[in-house]
Structure formats: structure tokens, C-alpha cells
Amino acid sequence: MVPEAWYLGLSAVLFAIGVVGVIVRRDPLIIFMSIELMLNAANLAFVAFSHRLGSTEGQAVVFFVMAVAAAEVAVGLAIIVAIFRLRRRLSVDDLSLMRW
């Protein structure tokens, strides 16, 4: 039986990789995928804690996180496609419209 701390360590590694991906990449699609990676790392931590505490509440939270992530991806990808239609380019460095 693997101790839960290992799962939490793996979750920490995946989360850090996701953060680096969000900062390093310029393609909004890949940034989005890195965000999904971070959400999944957090979900893994939830499930590991749920297992450690012998409670199902963590799993319920993960269910809601999944639902919100699905909604977020649908709207986010629609926004990215709309931006692409408008500007014909797709780099986060060009999207400075809302910067003061």
C-alpha cells in the first residue's frame, strides 16, 4: 500500500509543472491545458486526503471541480476561437487590450 504522502507529492509536482507551463508558453491553448493540469493536481490531492481521512467529502468536491472545469473549458475555448476570428493571430503577448 502506497502512503498518501506520495500521492500528495505527485500532486505537488504536477501542479508546479502546470504553473511553469502557464508562465512559459505563449499559445493560449497550451496555457489552458496547463490550467487543466493544475486542476487535476488539486483534484488528486483532494482524493488523497479523502482516502487518508476515510471520508467521501473530498470526492464530492472533486466532482464539482470537474463540472466547473468542463464549463470553463467550453467558454474559454469559445473565447479563444472568437479572438482568433477577430485578430487572425493567437499569442497571449498580443492580447493587451485590457492592460492599462
Place this chain on the structure above:
Amino acid sequence: MGTATFVILAVIAVGSALGLILRRNPIHAALFLAVNLGTIAAFYLALGAEFLAIAQLAVYAGAIIVLFLFAIFVLIPAREETTPDPRRPYRILALPIGAVLLAVLVAVVAMGMRGPAGARTAPDGVQAIARLLFTDYLFPFEVTSVLLLAAMVGALLMSRRREG
């Protein structure tokens, strides 16, 4: 799950995550993400969350990856990352930031694991989560449906071509 299985799956998970952020081609990135989500589903299974493992495969590996692939097909002409990066010096800063974040997270995990473990009565899988979702979390569960509907309408509205 045995130690060997865990180590193999963890190496696959970390490797696919690294592939996701290192490959230039977004399609490769999406496929690496699918692999990563699959290994996480396997971890859910090992932790006694059978329902979440199946939901992970259906929602993430099924729906979300397909959505990403469709978006990539629509956006294929926008291959932006082939040009040299004008802001490379700033982006290199991500590595120390990531390293510090990882150190902090590992320290927190190490500190938190020193306390006593909980009851460790294995929750009885699907039944337990079903009971929870339809009693204590009934209201959030119903609100989720409204959220999904709003997201669907929003996505339709956003991706519609403007007439005239």
C-alpha cells in the same frame, strides 16, 4: 496499488505533463494531456474513488480533450510559437518560480503528514458519494446543472458569427 505500479504511473504522469509544456505542436500537447488524465484516473481507482475514475475518463479524456482537439483544428493557421520569443529572459524566470513553489508545496505536505491519520475506514465507493451528492450536496449538485447550461449558452453565443 503496489509501490512499483505507483512509481511507473507517476513517471508516466510527470513525463506526460513535461511533454505537455515542452512540445511546440498543440496536438501533441493535447495527446500528452490525455495520457496524463488517464494516469490520474488510475490513481483515483487506487484511492478507492471508482466513480471519479470513470467520470474522469468520460468528462476529461472524452469530452474536454475532444473539445481541445476541435479548437486546435479550427485554429491551425495560428501557429505562433515558431517565431523566436521576444520575451525569453522574462519567461526563464518561470523555472525558479516553479522550483520555489514545488519546494513550498513539498514542505507543506511533509509537515502535514506528521499528524495522526484519520479513521481510515474505507468509504464504500459509489454508494457513499451518491448518498453525499443527493443529500448534503443536493443544492450545489442542482446548481451545477444551471452552470453547465449557462456555459453551453455562453459558448454558443461567443462562437456565433455576427450577422450583418
